[in-house]
Amino acid sequence: MGEAFFGYNIFLSMVLFALGSLGVLWQRNALSVFMSVEVMLNAANLALINFAQRFGDTAGGALVLIVIAVAAGEAAVGLAIFIRLYRQRTTIELEKATELQG
């Protein structure tokens, strides 16, 4: 049943990853940029599961669980950093945080 969608899943994964990378550069708000990164992570997960099903390898499903756990940890730390950033300069516009710009 599900095998008919193998190629379309790859295409969806491509589209989502490209859209996520577009969003990372397009958005000006740190939170929106972070959400675009989550879209990219989801695209990677979809490709991983798709190929795991294709080749009948259970490691794909296990790896996806690890990826989701890492993404949750990343979200927690990233959002904590944004709270710190907001407290220091009362904005999370990325154009205002330019100390590291050369």
Place this chain on the structure above:
Amino acid sequence: MLNIIYFALVLGAIISAGGVVFLSNTVYCALSLVVTMLCLAGIYLVIHAPFVALIQVLVYAGAVMVLFLYVIMLLNPRRAEPIVGTVIERRIWVVILFVAIFLPLTVVWLWRLYPMLEKPAYWDVVPVVSVATRLLTDLLLPFELTSVLLLVAIVGAVLIAKRD
């Protein structure tokens, strides 16, 4: 029937991901992202990965997005300032970059992967038991490292966000 459901889910995922990328209100972005994740969970169900679909809804659409919405409400980001010339110039370059990345991918997909749309050799429901067995035998080290990573993330998040 399954075809209709699947392509509706694909369409929903792409449109809502477009919402995440282009909407300027952060709360709308987050809600759009929830829709993307739910659509992907539906696709996981269609391609016979029910356990991953469950985890996707529980952890991603549930826990992570609640965290996002909580931080959005805590920070209450103001409306973005008006778009100036440098932003427009940057966005034009971003679109060019996007096309430069996406077009080669599409070409490769049509050329090498579209033939694979024909029936793959193997396709079956992956039982939860076999995923768990894999996770607790030869993937044990990544599994345990993930638990350490989550502990570090919890402590780190509290340490970074707390007032000095």
